[in-house]
């Protein structure tokens with residue numbers, strides 16, 4: 534059967550396929566031909582016989598956002614862990630809550646996540662799940678149409694605040710990762726699984742070595758956290774007698790298929806290691822602010838050639854899952870840390886799309902508008918006078934990075950299908966999600982010992 538072909542017409546196309554000094558590529562008015570779930574062509578196109586046409590009425594069309602670091606399993610816990618630094622945040626709230634999840638509550642959390650991501654224009658996500666029930670998140674990503682990298686987290690170390698039964702043996706952890714890999718990796722050409730040691734302090738050396746060996750044997754990516762908060766970094770120095778990324782390097786974690794969330798606190802030697810091993814950094818600026826962690830040296834990483842993706846992290850430490858919010862936060866923090874202009878808006882927008890895709894090893898599939906790539910797009914109406922008057926190509930990065938929010942998002946396409954159309958969700962229902970969340974949360978809180 535010939536795949537369905539249609540024309541997305543009269544758009545301001547932002548292909549995001551240019552070189553670093555001109556990352557947006559050649560921005561111009563035109564159309565996008567979508568055949569099946571892929572981009573077939575873009576530019577000045579006339580409809581083919583029998584082809585349907587949907588006008589964008591001059592709106593801006595860019596690749597869907599790519600979020601490099603999220604915890605879908607935590608979205609149900611939004612608002613339940615505010616105003617705490619990292620280690621107490623984990624010990625007092627997140628670990629007990631994750632341990633209290635069952636399959637149904639995990640699926641509810643994942644469905645909330647996918648809906649919120651799509652409603653904000655994010656069409657690709659990498660998510661680290663809890664020790665159990667990551668298959669629920671795989672099913673949710675498949676049902677909602679996103680490109681996703683999903684992993685169960687690995688942790689086998691007990692310690693303060695870690696509920697009995699949450700960490701499991703290295704063998705059990707990796708058996709789950711292997712089962713996910715066999716069942717889900719490659720599904721529908723858009724789901725990948727990964728190997729996700731939670732962070733250095735929750736993983737024994739034996740588990741770390743086994744995880745690295747499994748990732749090498751299976752070809753899976755490694756997704757973890759590193760260097761997030763000064764207290765955590767100090768604990769690592771105390772326990773290992775070396776700096777964080779040096780320990781990870783010794784244990785074999787670093788490499789071109791590895792991405793590490795945060796890397797806020799790194800020495801010059803650690804930054805060199807990131808660049809030398811081509812390890813990617815997953816930047817979560819709102820979370821770094823909310824947990825009081827610090828400002829990640831993103832400009833320095835980019836100057837060293839380190840690949841960087843942007844992400845919201847977990848809903849309980851943000852509390853939004855909005856790539857536009859992260860874009861603005863990143864741009865403002867880097868201006869504060871490195872001076873205005875050190876991370877220009879166009880470069881920030883590139884990180885939120887193609888740069889993020891490259892950091893996750895997915896730029897052959899998503900992140901730019903090119904024939905053969907997935908038709909995953911976000912369409913923004915930038916006619917609002919509150920976005921400023923500099924419309925056209927020159928004004929795009931400024932409007933999107935500094936001024937726009939989700940009110941300006943008109944359509945979202947995943948695999949050539951509308952997930953949001955004229956601002957309204959297609960295929961998910963906020964009222965139904967709200968009712969499901971309200972139904973499952975009390976029992977989770979009860980099991981976590983946090984019922985109010």
Ligand SMILES: [Zn+2]
Nearest residue numbers: 758794846847
């Ligand atoms: Zn995280």
